[in-house]
Amino acid sequence: MSPRGVAIPDLRERLFAAAERVVARDGAAALTSRAVTAEAECAKGVLHTHFSGIDEFVAELVLDRFARSARHADGLASKVGRETVEGNLAEVALALMDSLDPAIVGLAMTRPGASLHARRALEGGAPGFAAVQDSVTAYLEAERGGGRVAEGADTDAIALALVGTVHHLLLTRAPGSVAAAGETIRRLTAVLLGGAR
Known part of the structure; x- marks a missing residue:
C-alpha cells in the first residue's frame, strides 16, 4: 500500500491496469472504486481525488486505450513498403481489438455518465476510431503511391x-476471443485488398 500523501508515479495507468484486472477476473459488475484502489494497492479515496467518479474513470480508461491504439496506428507510416499490406493492416486491427476488454466497453456504453463523457471527449478531438481510420487511409x-x-x-x-469491422468485433466479441477475431480480420484484409491489387 502506498503511504498517504506520497505521489504515486503513473497513477492513472496503475488505476487503469488495476481496473482491467478486476474486470477480467471478477466481471464488470465487480468494478467499483474500492475494488480498483484495492487492486492497485492505493488509498481508498485516490480514485475520487483524480476522477469525479466511476463513470468518468471508466470513460477515461476507454479513451486512454483508444489513444494508445491511435498511436499504434500512426506507426503504419513507418511500415510503408515493408512486410505485406495485409499483415500490416491486420497487426493494427488486432492491436485495437486487444486494447479493451469487451466488458469495459460495455460499461462505457451502458453507464450514461461514462458514455456522455467519452462521446464529448471524442467529439472534442480525443483520438479514437476516426484517428485510426485516418492513419489506415494515409x-x-x-x-498506393508505391504500387x-x-x-x-x-x-x-x-x-x-476495416475499422468499422474492428469496432463491431470489439463491441460484440466474447472475452478471450481475440484469436477468432484475428482470423476474421485476416480474411477481411485479404478480401478488401484483393480488389485493390
Missing part, C-alpha cells in the same frame, strides 16, 4: 470497412 494511400495497392483503390472505403 497508409493505404502511401502504399502495392491498385491505383484506383478506394482507400477511404477500405479503411472504413
Whole structure:
C-alpha cells in the first residue's frame, strides 16, 4: 500500500491496469472504486481525488486505450513498403481489438455518465476510431503511391470497412476471443485488398 500523501508515479495507468484486472477476473459488475484502489494497492479515496467518479474513470480508461491504439496506428507510416499490406493492416486491427476488454466497453456504453463523457471527449478531438481510420487511409494511400495497392483503390472505403469491422468485433466479441477475431480480420484484409491489387 502506498503511504498517504506520497505521489504515486503513473497513477492513472496503475488505476487503469488495476481496473482491467478486476474486470477480467471478477466481471464488470465487480468494478467499483474500492475494488480498483484495492487492486492497485492505493488509498481508498485516490480514485475520487483524480476522477469525479466511476463513470468518468471508466470513460477515461476507454479513451486512454483508444489513444494508445491511435498511436499504434500512426506507426503504419513507418511500415510503408515493408512486410505485406495485409499483415500490416491486420497487426493494427488486432492491436485495437486487444486494447479493451469487451466488458469495459460495455460499461462505457451502458453507464450514461461514462458514455456522455467519452462521446464529448471524442467529439472534442480525443483520438479514437476516426484517428485510426485516418492513419489506415494515409497508409493505404502511401502504399498506393508505391504500387502495392491498385491505383484506383478506394482507400477511404477500405479503411472504413476495416475499422468499422474492428469496432463491431470489439463491441460484440466474447472475452478471450481475440484469436477468432484475428482470423476474421485476416480474411477481411485479404478480401478488401484483393480488389485493390
